[in-house]
Amino acid sequence: VDNLLTLLLIPLASVFGMELYVMLVTGELKRVWLSAAATNVQFNLVTLVASVTLLVTLGVAYIITRRKPVYLLDFVCYKAPDRLKSSHEWFNQHSAKVPTFSEQSLEFQSKIMDRSGIGNEAYLPDGVRQYPADKSMASARAEAEMVMFGAMDMLFAQTGIKPRDVDILIVNCSLFNPTPSLSAMLVNHYKMRSDCLTYNLAGMGCSAGVIAIQLAKELLQVYPRSRCVVLSTENITQNWYFGNDRSMLIPNCLFRIGGAAIYLTRRDRWRAKYELLHTVRTHKGANDQAFHCVYQMEDELGNVGIKLAKELMAVAGEALKANITQLGPLVLPVSEQILFFFNLVVRKVFRNKKLRPYIPDFGRAFEHFCIHTGGKGVIDEIERQLKLGPELTKPSKDTLQRFGNTSSSSIWYILANIETFRGVRRGDRVWQIAFGSGFKCNSAVWRALRTF
Incomplete structure (x- = not known):
């Protein structure tokens, strides 16, 4: 048009x-x-x-x-083979075999698992499941190939597009970045065209999935006739921690195998599922505390892992406030914006410290919420801060329970859960919100173009 x-x-x-x-x-x-x-x-x-x-x-x-619309034609979420399911019992027994874990660390991990909100069917890679663990480059590549090729095969089969039809390919994986890159691995495996534009986003944490979507949106403005595939994943094999620093043991209990492939274009609106309305990115990296709250490092004995600082939840809360301050005017009804404005004036201009900040009712702006499955505490905190009802956060909690924290791909597993169990009607608005190292809080807003 x-x-x-x-x-x-x-x-x-x-x-x-x-x-x-x-x-x-x-x-x-x-x-x-x-x-x-x-x-x-x-x-x-x-x-x-x-x-x-x-x-x-x-x-x-x-x-x-004017900005041209970007459409999501379809997406898929990778499901690992059943042999990789890792129950709480298996996790505790397997961890007990590792000689470097102290009794206190084993007890701590067991408690975290019980409180994590993750069930007994989330997946761990072969390199972690075997004893002794195999953290080699070959093992990490095998995990990456299993997830990426599996997701891409599903996407090609479901959409009918061929690998040589892909004009733009974007891969995001924070912790595993070999040479050649993961995007080059896909180009080689599927024999994609030599003029396919490829991008590899690294080190950007669990919110990199939204960053990849925004990059796709910008590229599709420049290349309007292109077909774009985004693949969001994470790699666990080389980042399993075998030390005794509690702040670095938590990721062992939360992160699990996952990957999602998304097909975007500016064409074929008639068969698209969603239209991308907004992407809003917030980066708090200028603050030292925010920058260091999710940090890859070595412990005193040289064991590499990801440290989650105790200030993480407070930092995430501040990032969320900054993000919704930008997002609110784009999505909230005028009545909610007026209430928010008057509350702000009374508190700031008239210095009324007794008046609590007004939290807009985002339930009036969105029908569905995809909250990054960073853990039960993360979802509960967002539910509390945004005053969301349990029915709105249930898909996120159910996805956490089934698949664990699949990092940047988690928001797509949640959307798949919503489509399967709740259903999406034409005109429904979906808010995907994710947090990541740096520290970042990123949002993507979609509108359903049909009922399914």
């Missing part, structure tokens, strides 16, 4: 401009002006010409400069 309007308006404006130029050169414009003056319609003629010129100019400018 946008291209059709552009094709119609630009020639119209060109013809109109050329006609005025010819009339000016031949003297016809002067004769029309004198005739208008003689018949007292000079002012009306000037008004008409100016109005038409302004309307055509504004129309062309709007069509050329």
